[in-house]
Amino acid sequence: MKKLLLGMMGLLVFTMIGCGGNTTAFSFDASRNITVYTRDTTSGTRDAFFTGIDFSDAITSNGVLVANYVEVDGNGSMITSVKNDIYGIGYISLASLETSGLKGLVFDGVAATEANVLNGTYTLKRPFNYMTRAHWSGMERERQIVEAFVAFMTTIEGIATIQNKAGIISVEANTPSWDDIKSLYPVCLEDNSDVTIYFGGSTSVESVAKALSQEFSQKCGNFIAEHNHTGSGDAYKRTQGSEADGGNKLHIGFASRDFKSSESGDEGTSGFICFDAVVLVVNQANTAIDSITKSEAKKVYSGDKTLWSSLNP
Template identity: 50%
Template sequence: MKKLILGFTMILVLTLAACSNTGDEWDSTSQISVYTRDTSSGTRAGFMGGIGFDEAVEDDSQLVDGFVINDNTGILTSMLTDEYGIGYISLSSLDGSVKGLQFDGVDPTIANVVNNTYGLKRPFNYVLRSLDDYQNDTEKNISLAFIAFMETTDGADIITNEGAIPLDSTNTWDDIKDNYSVCSQDNSDVTIRFGGSDSIEQIAKALTEAFAPKCGNFIPEHDHTGSSDGFKRTQGSEKDGDNYKHIGFASRPFKDSETGSIGTQGQLAWDAIVAIVHNDNPLMSVTSEDLRKIYGGQFLTWDECL
């Protein structure tokens, strides 16, 4: 008798569960659940900057009430469950389980980032000291070798592992290392100083960690304080100060005032971000204005932006 009742209850529970999963339609009058990264996140800086909502980069009170803070994976998995959620993740972590929204009508793909049509992205740039401004040739040659290494497939793999999108590369380091004789000598007493954007810090550290053993074990020293220090401390006003750097990074395009001497600046990667929603959401494309209104709280329900 008891078993019978148990069996019945089980069937009842299972049908209930099944009903709740398939029974209802996507409801456009529902509230938008907004997901964001923490204020210290580089992805958040890239996203808010990219949609022209700079005030919200470091200020949670600019955002709509009731937002959820989570990390990259947390936001991705939340979109599997939350039919009415919207979030943003690094493009390299987008997979088929959620819907990546078109930005201004362009599909969020790595190809579209590299050919510069997808808009929600920012460049990761580097700047060297001027070529005549090194204390000795060893420092200059290691710096140049490092730039060359970033542009090899070895460097590209490291950049991809850190979640950014490298530019096209064809050579491996083994192909080109003969051009950099400095790497065959012992450089263990040479310190090369890296600085600039803190968004690029992880990538830069991973790159130097892999490159130092390949180039005579020079000592990389990282002190990443922000994009504007990238140029300032290599070729700008602080280039001869205590905080001088050999190589600086900026996670944005260089400004006109930051034009350095020829052959010292370039791009190592793209950081692309994609807005994601649940697969059931009919929304296909967003503009930066839509996203600004969603995150700023002017759009509260989904039918306002469909």
């Protein structure tokens, strides 16, 4: 019984140490090394980031990066990691900056805001694109629904939903409303509850795509939307490429980057949805910098600058 009590007390102390660790922050020491965080090589965010800082060698290779970089799997682990490391630097999607608890850096003198992306001054951005199937044999109803879906993405209703999921795009004066154009898509008046449409591709586009399909299913005969987002590379591969007819086939795929020359699908099967911005982030406790230039960002990732104090504030 005594031991049990002792154990309880020990537990209490241990827990308190643990909790103490959460609240006490260390003061930032600029003479320390920068810890560089990166996404893995299949990530579209990584592609957009390294393209944006003119370091395209690093898109598919870890070999050119600074030694001791940390590779993380996903936007979420990137946020958690940089939050844990006051000497860390990483890059995330602008959509998640507000809730991340991290400090977003001003890039080349321009703050990462939606307005600056739309007016073209913030350059660390990437497009969200879609690609549909080119061959629809035996999938006539699916083809019509996807066609209607693509049209829906450019209506006021569609754009509003994209905006609500932090996609960056604006409504223009000539943007139609779905009510105006839905008569062109008679398939949406039928009952489509036995039709499954397969969505997939980039994980970054997932929240936008899910919100769109969820709303559009209501507007188009309650078709079933199945999402399986595995990476930008699969957008072409699973609609028109090598997996277009297997178990992984998609009716419409999304990419969070431009399609490569090797991925150019048939005429008229792909298009632009909206922009997303990538933003460089550091820990809130970081007092060394609030902004960074393109060339400095490259030097940090290539290992030419390894100390926080070597960066110009």
